[in-house]
Amino acid sequence: MVNRSPASPHWSPEQVGDLSDQVALITGGNSGIGLETARVLARHGAHVLLAGRRPDTLDHAVAELRADTPGARLDTLVVDLGSLASIAEASAPLAAGRTIDLLINNAGVMNIPDRRTTADGFELTVGTNHLGHFALTAELMPALRRARAARVVTVSAQAATWRSGQLDDLLSEQRYRAMHAYAKSKRANIVFTQELARRLSGMSMTAVAVHPGVAMTNLQRHSAGLLSRAVIAMTRRTLMGSPAGAAWPSLYAATIPDITSGGFFGPAGRDQTSGTPKPVKLPRDMGSLAEGAWLWAESERLTGIRFEPHPTCRADDRRLNPGKTTDRS
Numbered sequence: 001m002v003n004r005s006p007a008s009p010h011w012s013p014e015q016v017g018d019l020s021d022q023v024a025l026i027t028g029g030n031s032g033i034g035l036e037t038a039r040v041l042a043r044h045g046a047h048v049l050l051a052g053r054r055p056d057t058l059d060h061a062v063a064e065l066r067a068d069t070p071g072a073r074l075d076t077l078v079v080d081l082g083s084l085a086s087i088a089e090a091s092a093p094l095a096a097g098r099t100i101d102l103l104i105n106n107a108g109v110m111n112i113p114d115r116r117t118t119a120d121g122f123e124l125t126v127g128t129n130h131l132g133h134f135a136l137t138a139e140l141m142p143a144l145r146r147a148r149a150a151r152v153v154t155v156s157a158q159a160a161t162w163r164s165g166q167l168d169d170l171l172s173e174q175r176y177r178a179m180h181a182y183a184k185s186k187r188a189n190i191v192f193t194q195e196l197a198r199r200l201s202g203m204s205m206t207a208v209a210v211h212p213g214v215a216m217t218n219l220q221r222h223s224a225g226l227l228s229r230a231v232i233a234m235t236r237r238t239l240m241g242s243p244a245g246a247a248w249p250s251l252y253a254a255t256i257p258d259i260t261s262g263g264f265f266g267p268a269g270r271d272q273t274s275g276t277p278k279p280v281k282l283p284r285d286m287g288s289l290a291e292g293a294w295l296w297a298e299s300e301r302l303t304g305i306r307f308e309p310h311p312t313c314r315a316d317d318r319r320l321n322p323g324k325t326t327d328r329s
């Protein structure tokens with residue numbers, strides 16, 4: 001899908017307008033880029049639901065944000081993206097009657113040293129970063145549909161464009177390499193977004209993906225040695241290597257009034273490590289109809305969740321998937 005949203009050389013979070021009519025749910029809202037994204041959304045009046053797996057860290061984040069913005073409208077949602085049961089349980093009350101205007105699929109893990117699995121047996125990185133968010137978005141669809149024009153923002157990474165991120169052997173069952181699993185998960189974030197955008201076609205809801213550039217956060221906790229030294233050096237060289245700076249693309253994609261559904265946005269600065277957000281060009285081989293349809297079907301098969309965002313659109317609709325789906329169910 002082509003990005004048509006204009007580049008915005010002067011955009012900054014100060015331009016975020018009044019969000020008091022918005023309810024935003026952000027995964028990984030207790031830490032790093034998610035916390036900084038939540039901070040700006042709350043400061044501008046949004047009702048923010050901080051989603052995370054540990055109540056203590058969520059409560060700590062709420063206290064920090066309230067100190068920053070007294071009167072901020074904040075709630076917490078305990079959800080483990082590595083457990084389909086947890087996702088279903090946490091989503092149910094929201095799906096039953098609440099409205100969500102903005103879902104920011106931000107949480108993530110990276111560089112897990114050994115192949116570990118989620119509660120459902122999926123490789124942990126893809127299981128958390130992609131399948132967890134696939135399931136969460138599906139479960140929250142009723143709440144998103146209640147909004148006038150909901151938006152789903154999914155946080156990917158530049159690693160999505162690495163050759164090692166090809167989606168075959170999605171769960172690294174044949175061979176596990178930590179950063180390849182991360183690249184797969186981040187490619188899946190973009191392909192998921194593009195396919196979701198196709199399936200939302202004709203609805204007021206939009207889906208966009210972003211990458212934050214580079215920032216020192218807890219994400220690098222497993223990256224001992226060379227990688228972490230390289231990241232630290234790069235971060236020090238950049239103007240906005242902070243989590244606050246890295247939140248700009250998410251905030252931009254979440255709040256600019258008109259955005260191209262299916263678009264991908266990242267920092268415009270040198271090497272896209274930091275700077276004002278802009279549309280980012282994707283490699284040619286990414287996001288074909290066939291890849292999108294395959295990932296969707298595979299994610300449905302693995303999670304057991306039939307995810308049909310458009311009321312009139314069936315998952316095997318030939319308009320979305322011109323005869324190339326591998327239906328493994």
Ligand SMILES: NC(=O)c1ccc[n+]([C@@H]2O[C@H](COP(=O)([O-])OP(=O)(O)OC[C@H]3O[C@@H](n4cnc5c(N)ncnc54)[C@H](OP(=O)(O)O)[C@@H]3O)[C@@H](O)[C@H]2O)c1
Nearest residue numbers: 028031032033080081082106107108157214215217218219
């Ligand atoms: N930092 C960078 O340079 C960079 C670059 C490219 C892309 N990104 C992306 O940016 C996003 C945010 O990362 P960050 O840098 O802010 O890292 P971070 O500070 O480690 O935040 C990651 C968040 O994800 C949460 N999380 C992890 N596993 C979870 C699970 N099973 N269930 C629920 N929540 C879970 C973490 O919760 P806990 O606190 O409980 O662990 C934490 O809140 C990620 O998607 C990452 O891939 C970051």
